[in-house]
Amino acid sequence: MPESYESSASRDQSVAEFDSQGRTLGHRLQHALHVTPSLVPLMVLIAAVVVFGLLLGQRFLSPFALTLILQQVQIVGIVALAQSLVILTAGIDLSVGAVMVLSSVVMGQFTFRYGLPPGIAVMSGLLCGALCGLVSGVLVAIVKLPPFIVTLGMWQVVLAGNFLYSRNETIRSQDIEAAAPLLQFFGTRVEIGGAIFTFGVLFMLILAVVLAYALRFTAWGRHVYAVGDDPEAAALSGVNVRGTLISVYVLAGTICAFAGWTLIGRIGSVSPTSGQLANIESITAVVIGGISLFGGRGSILGTLFGALIVGVFTLGLRLAGADPQWTNLLIGILIIAAVAVDQWIRRATV
Amino acid sequence: MTDPILSARNLVKRYGHVTAIDHCDFDLYPGEILAVIGDNGAGKSSLIKAVSGAVAPDEGEVWLEGAKVAFTSPNDAREAGIETVYQQLALSPALSIADNMFMGRELRKPGILGSWFRMLDSAAMQKFARDKLTELGLMTIQNINQAVETLSGGQRQGVAVARAAAFGSKVIILDEPTAALGVKESRRVLELIQDVKSRGIPIILISHNMPHVFELADRIHIHRLGKRLTVVDPKDISMSDAVALMTGAMTPDDAAA
Ligand SMILES: Nc1ncnc2c1ncn2[C@@H]1O[C@H](COP(=O)(O)OP(=O)(O)OP(=O)(O)O)[C@@H](O)[C@H]1O
Ligand SMILES: [Mg+2]
Numbered sequence: 337m338p339e340s341y342e343s344s345a346s347r348d349q350s351v352a353e354f355d356s357q358g359r360t361l362g363h364r365l366q367h368a369l370h371v372t373p374s375l376v377p378l379m380v381l382i383a384a385v386v387v388f389g390l391l392l393g394q395r396f397l398s399p400f401a402l403t404l405i406l407q408q409v410q411i412v413g414i415v416a417l418a419q420s421l422v423i424l425t426a427g428i429d430l431s432v433g434a435v436m437v438l439s440s441v442v443m444g445q446f447t448f449r450y451g452l453p454p455g456i457a458v459m460s461g462l463l464c465g466a467l468c469g470l471v472s473g474v475l476v477a478i479v480k481l482p483p484f485i486v487t488l489g490m491w492q493v494v495l496a497g498n499f500l501y502s503r504n505e506t507i508r509s510q511d512i513e514a515a516a517p518l519l520q521f522f523g524t525r526v527e528i529g530g531a532i533f534t535f536g537v538l539f540m541l542i543l544a545v546v547l548a549y550a551l552r553f554t555a556w557g558r559h560v561y562a563v564g565d566d567p568e569a570a571a572l573s574g575v576n577v578r579g580t581l582i583s584v585y586v587l588a589g590t591i592c593a594f595a596g597w598t599l600i601g602r603i604g605s606v607s608p609t610s611g612q613l614a615n616i617e618s619i620t621a622v623v624i625g626g627i628s629l630f631g632g633r634g635s636i637l638g639t640l641f642g643a644l645i646v647g648v649f650t651l652g653l654r655l656a657g658a659d660p661q662w663t664n665l666l667i668g669i670l671i672i673a674a675v676a677v678d679q680w681i682r683r684a685t686v
Numbered sequence: 687m688t689d690p691i692l693s694a695r696n697l698v699k700r701y702g703h704v705t706a707i708d709h710c711d712f713d714l715y716p717g718e719i720l721a722v723i724g725d726n727g728a729g730k731s732s733l734i735k736a737v738s739g740a741v742a743p744d745e746g747e748v749w750l751e752g753a754k755v756a757f758t759s760p761n762d763a764r765e766a767g768i769e770t771v772y773q774q775l776a777l778s779p780a781l782s783i784a785d786n787m788f789m790g791r792e793l794r795k796p797g798i799l800g801s802w803f804r805m806l807d808s809a810a811m812q813k814f815a816r817d818k819l820t821e822l823g824l825m826t827i828q829n830i831n832q833a834v835e836t837l838s839g840g841q842r843q844g845v846a847v848a849r850a851a852a853f854g855s856k857v858i859i860l861d862e863p864t865a866a867l868g869v870k871e872s873r874r875v876l877e878l879i880q881d882v883k884s885r886g887i888p889i890i891l892i893s894h895n896m897p898h899v900f901e902l903a904d905r906i907h908i909h910r911l912g913k914r915l916t917v918v919d920p921k922d923i924s925m926s927d928a929v930a931l932m933t934g935a936m937t938p939d940d941a942a943a
Contacts, residue, residue, distance in 0.1 A: 370833075549803075550804075553803075553804075553805050553806055553808075554803075554804040554805065554806060555792035555794075555804070555806060556804070558781065558785055558789070558792065558806070559789075559790075561778070561780060561781055562778040562781060562785075562789060565778045565779055565780045565781065566778055566779065568774075568776075569774070569775070569776040569777055569778055570776075570778060570789070571740075571759070571760065572740055572760050572770075572772050572774075572776035573760070573776045573777070573778070573786070573789040573790055573849075574760055574761045574764055574789055574790025574791065575789060575790050576759075576761070576790075632778070632779075632780045633780050
């Protein structure tokens with residue numbers, strides 16, 4: 337009988353477990369990071385706060401200074417959350433900054449050029465962001481163009497559209513305050529004993545938690561990871577790959593439009609030339625936050641920590657009186673270190 | 687004979703200049719184990735991809751329980767009750783075993799948490815996944831929440847087979863399900879195949895392992911150069927003749943003679 341040797345295989349039903357004792361500390365750390373990738377940026381963030389706290393004392397560790405960091409990172413933070421979603425699908429969105437600015441311009445011009453109610457203008461701005469995302473999403477998911485190329489093109493198209501449509505006009509802060517305070521909604525301040533939170537900051541924090549929940553605890557979130565991990569396997573195991581990709585780009589565009597609304601709250605005015613660095617700064621936050629540029633790995637809370645790390649370095653070094661180039665230099669080193677850690681964690685097939 | 691549960695007529699699938707399926711017919715009858723054998727590159731995987739919605743055939747028709755179907759995605763086929771273990775397994779490496787087993791058909795928590803907050807019922811999915819793996823005897827898996835990339839090749843194959851066996855209701859298709867498995871694990875998969883058959887669900891088994899094929903199959907579909915060469919009964923033919931047919935060393939007429 338050909339199978340006789342097989343039937344002698346043990347039929348023991350007890351659960352055989354590998355011995356997980358006797359691992360080195362390095363292995364266990366590697367495993368912990370593999371399971372919870374946002375631990376690294378969180379530890380870096382805490383370390384940075386501690387170091388600057390020791391160096392600068394009260395000047396840095398005051399509620400005012402710490403919440404100032406939140407205010408300074410809110411725009412990049414929100415955009416970086418959108419960027420994280422796209423990068424988790426193994427894509428990249430170079431148009432995030434342009435979409436943010438165009439959406440804020442739409443909100444301003446719809447109010448002031450056409451005299452529409454601010455509520456309608458805001459809705460139109462959000463719709464504009466969603467539409468930009470839809471165009472990118474369709475080109476990536478259905479036409480199957482590489483995300484880098486699609487969003488490189490969209491960046492130019494949207495930015496040029498922004499300048500053409502706005503005629504390069506800034507809408508002044510006083511005018512907005514008088515006629516359409518809704519546009520500055522996210523600039524509203526809440527003061528709690530020296531700590532100053534704006535609605536924009538709160539929005540960033542709440543959005544991070546909501547997205548973290550959706551990615552971790554809903555089917556949509558699992559599909560985002562699966563599509564970023566291996567799109568072919570995801571399709572064969574029953575994920576609607578196109579639908580998931582398009583939903584991610586549309587959501588990212590909408591979040592960028594919210595960032596545009598927040599931008600009006602932050603700078604007071606509607607300016608078509610603002611936010612030019614948002615795309616590169618958002619990618620920086622995502623990478624420092626430990627999300628893999630190859631897709632499918634990382635946690636969106638890491639991105640929030642990544643954005644805060646940049647904010648802590650920026651303010652800390654400024655308060656210390658250092659040349660701002662030191663900030664850029666350190667951020668550059670952090671980016672490379674973050675990717676090195678990512679590679680190390682990936683090697684951990686524990 | 688009764689009508690086939692799943693059949694295909696005149697299927698054609700071309701990849702550029704390569705014709706992977708060349709006017710191929712195919713029939714699977716209720717309750718049977720149909721083995722599909724053929725050389726590497728004969729087009730076996732392409733054939734089952736075409737009947738399970740993973741690729742759209744260029745020509746030809748697929749029928750399920752007497753009704754013409756045109757699946758445009760694997761999900762369509764799964765909803766119709768056809769479950770497939772693809773040769774490349776189709777698992778997401780960074781996600782957990784439980785996530786993978788329920789990919790595309792996740793369970794949500796009952797009540798408001800599930801309906802409003804779309805919250806997944808991780809506990810239920812993990813329990814189900816653990817039970818199914820235990821049934822398969824894949825007991826060396828430490829943790830149902832470990833990422834699939836941390837499993838051995840055979841363990842991964844076990845997860846894919848367990849997923850198909852757990853959810854298939856009309857037809858189960860297994861493309862080389864034991865290729866990476868050890869002796870003991872292969873045996874479990876063969877037992878599982880018989881178990882599924884005893885539940886009345888027909889199975890398509892693609893395998894290069896002739897002893898396994900001859901042990902399990904009710905009929906053997908011999909695939910050659912993108913076509914069904916012939917269908918034989920394993921009781922009427924020797925393994926060496928089947929291999930000769932499959933490699934072209936013998937023709938069906940020789941075999942009949
Ligand atoms: N996605 C594809 N793109 C191009 N050619 C393909 C593709 N898939 C299959 N082919 C070609 O189709 C033919 C049949 O391949 P298929 O995978 O169906 O063979 P198979 O019988 O399953 O072989 P094996 O026993 O090695 O698994 C091969 O010549 C292969 O090169
Ligand atoms: Mg094959």
